Amino acid sequence: MGLLTPDPGLVFWSALTFGLLVFILKRYAWKPILHAVKSREETIEYALAAAEKARAEVEDLNVTKVQIMDEAKAQRDDLIKQARDIKKSMLDDAKLKAQSEADKIIAAARVQIEREKNEAILQLKEKVAEFSVDIASKLLEEELQTSDKQKAIIDKYLQEVNFN
Template identity: 50%
Template structure:
């Protein structure tokens, strides 16, 4: 059977047809296919480069976020420390002012007590003097009620006056 064993003519025309098909494919199909594959390869490279850039950008953003977070924590700590310092200063100032007010009140109270003491002493001296005069007056009246005693008192006073 002739169909099973190829003849020389059949092989020749098959090779010619194959070569012709290769030339046509090379001219019309391979260039567009290779161009599409090349474009696809470039697109993939660009996508990978973009993904790498995006990854680097994300790392930078993450680093920036960490830095900003650290700065915010440091600022918060500084503000809290400042607030504590202000609070302590206000407390110390209030204590100092209260102590000054207490000292002032104590000084005023001591001055008032001293003034009242002096007034009481003056009043007491006046009262003692009044009592002494009353007692002396009563004694002198009693002594001078008798005529002989009056003469004797005047003579003794005159005698004392001459001696001095």
């Protein structure tokens, strides 16, 4: 027999062994192997779905984070603007109050100065009047010691006075 021609007994026993092997594998090994492969496939699909879901959640979180950051920046800018406006308003109010107080103080000082000036003028007039009277009385005392001088002064004043 040649190498290429099979022996019928060998073919029979090989087919029988192969069939028995297929039966044993089908009975005991194929179901657990297929079950393990299917389980592994489901686990991989679940892991891929979970990874996709996690990726989508991360993208959503990034978008949310950007929105929150934008809102926070806008709120910060609004707060800074409000603080600046309040500061400006407070400074303006303080300036107005200070100017008003200064105007009141200046007005009061002017009134006080005018009053003191009038009092000083009045006192000066009184002093001048006193000095004038003192000087006049001293002059008259000296001038009117003789009767000739008295007569001359009376005549002079009588000529100045007009009786019309």
